[in-house]
Amino acid sequence: MSENTEVVVIGGGYAGVMAANRLTQRHDVTVTLINPRPAFVPRLRLHQLVGGSHDAVVDYREVLAGGVRLVTGSVTRIDAPGREVELASEDTIGYDYLVYAVGSGSAELRVPGAAEFAYPIATLEAAQRVRSALDALPASAPVTVVGGGPTGVETAAELAERGRRVTLVCGGDLVPYLHPRARRTAAGRLAGLGLTVLDGPGTKVTAVTRDAVRLADGRELPSELTVWTAGFGVPDLAAQSGMSTDAAGRLLTDETLTSVDDERVVAAGDSAAPSGLPFRMSAYAAGCLGAHAADTVLHRIVGERPAPVDLSFPAMCVSLGRGAAVFQLAHKDDTAMRLYVGGRAGAKLKEISCNFSVKHLTDEARKPGSHSWPKGGKRRELLRGGRAEASAAAERTA
Known part of the structure; x- marks a missing residue:
């Protein structure tokens, strides 16, 4: 390894930006962040983009440390033995350590008609695309939102608050x-x-057509x-690169977030499955x-043993419109x-949470190593006895 350590971070979401910023606390580490688009997307705001109250885009100059090199492009393959990544442009970028933070997206739409007629967000x-499709419809057109998790509820509430006929x-x-x-609140x-709101076991969607949704x-x-x-789904980059993944395609790691295949590869965020037991998205x-993940890399650079991940969840917030x-x-x-906490007080706490999700990145960019968590x-x-139950719970709350 050269005197300078090259670290490549794949993915410019919350996990990737935080890792990249934190890695800059060492001056002998060069950090390259690779992301498909040139702007940071605060995904907590995507339902607001659909509803028209936020554009869900933040300039990377606001959240990314000045010392991080940003490469706009898509990684098509990780060559772990060769320690390089291949881009869709056919360029390659070498690394000493790799942070795998490719995030998550929509699940493959297997319900008949869903891939053709339904809009993921x-x-x-x-x-x-959903915003454009809504703009082309009259206000009285019936809209269906499928999914009773936080994203579905937030999207449906955003649209209903703006006068849309939403189920x-x-x-x-x-x-x-x-x-x-x-x-109940x-x-x-x-x-x-x-x-x-249609809930209960009979509300599973069995088919989607151009102008209707059929239920079980x-x-x-x-x-x-x-x-x-x-x-939800995760990119298949790790699996396509011959690395070990769980059934959903998340990179399998140990409790330090290090790949079970290669100690030079560390994962973070939705695409990581430490001990096969991923955290709630x-x-x-x-x-x-x-x-x-950044701490794990920094420990390995100096020959120290990384610590196992320790994270508790103090809360979850679901917006119910702007109010x-x-x-x-x-x-x-x-x-x-x-x-x-509900009502307007809950809305204020939700807005604070959304703002802080970006502010934490900005603070880490200005003072690398400062971010802490419960x-x-x-x-x-969970690892001793509740693996299956906890994994199922993680899927339910995604």
């Missing part, structure tokens, strides 16, 4: 993560917006625009895991408490 470009099809419970008390707010219980809903927020977790939200407090094992989670207990 998990990326900036997808959300922009939210949950395919199960409404935001399963929430405590029942908070769930959320349901009341959605009803007050004039939004129709036989109902057929008129739908001029169907927005799909159910499920969130901007909060992505930032913390990005920081921990209300549910800020759900959580136990350290990432289960909901009875305690939550620790003392129950991960050891």
Whole structure:
């Protein structure tokens, strides 16, 4: 290895930017961040882009440390033995260490008609397409949002608040993560917006057509625009590069976030599966895991043993339009408490959370190594006995 250490970060989301910024605390480390687009996308704002209240774009100059080299492009292959990545442009970039932070997107749409007629919103470009499709429809056109998780609820509420005729099809419970008390508050707010919520086992979508959505219980809903927020997927870059992944395609790592195949590769964010037990998907977790991934790399550079990841989840917040939200407090094992904050106070806490998800990156860019996060989670207990149950919970709250 040369005197200077070259670190490449793949992915410019919350995890990748946090990792890249934190790595700059050593002057003998050169950091290159590779991302498909030239602007940072705060994904917590994508539902607002769909609703027209935010453009969901931040200039990288606001969040990325000045010493980080930004390369706009898509990585098509990781050559781990050769320590280089190949880009769609056919260029290659070498590395001494690699941070794999490719994030997540929409799940493959397997429901009949969904790939052809439904609109996902998990990326900036997808959300922009939904915005354009909405603009082309009359205000009275029926809109269906599929998925009862946070993204589905937030998107449906945003549209209903703007006078759209919206039906939210949950395919199960409404935001399963929430405590029942908070769930009732959320349901009341959605009803007050004039939004129709269909939940329960019979609401699984079985087919999507150009102008309708069919449910498992036989109902057929008129739908001029169907927005799909159910499920998630990760890029198949790791699998296509011959690296070990879990069933969903996330890179398998140990508890230090180091690839089980190669100690020169460290993962962070939604695309990481430490011990086969991924953390719940969130901007909060992505930032913390990005920081921990950087720490792992920095420890390895100086020959120190990296620490296992330690992260607790203090809360989860779901916006219910611009005027209300549910800020759900959580136990350290990432289960909901009875305690939550709703209404306008919840909305203020949600906005603070969205702002801080970007501010943490800016602060780390200005003072690398400064980001800290709540620790003392129950991960050891989960690894000992609750792996399957915890993994299922992570999928439900995605």
